Amino acid sequence: MKPLPSAHSAKAVVMQREGAWTLAAAHTLLRGALIAAGGYAAGVRGRALLAVSVGGAIAIEAFVLAWTYNEYQKAQPVIVPLRAVE
Numbered sequence: 476m477k478p479l480p481s482a483h484s485a486k487a488v489v490m491q492r493e494g495a496w497t498l499a500a501a502h503t504l505l506r507g508a509l510i511a512a513g514g515y516a517a518g519v520r521g522r523a524l525l526a527v528s529v530g531g532a533i534a535i536e537a538f539v540l541a542w543t544y545n546e547y548q549k550a551q552p553v554i555v556p557l558r559a560v561e
Contacts, residue, residue: 481506485543499536507532
């Protein structure tokens, strides 16, 4: 199974790749549009629709970034300093 595109952009942000924030913003914008479509279908209109779609998209992106950062940190080797031999 292929990971979602937002997982790719989140990993790029965590690894501090050039252009990663632009890609993450684009995925957040697309996610907001999808949430807005669902909200509109459910009868949400006006400022409430904007608030729900923007807030939801940002909350999901923040979760994805936090999750990816946590997974990246767990995958890093633990470096234990050696004591000087006396």
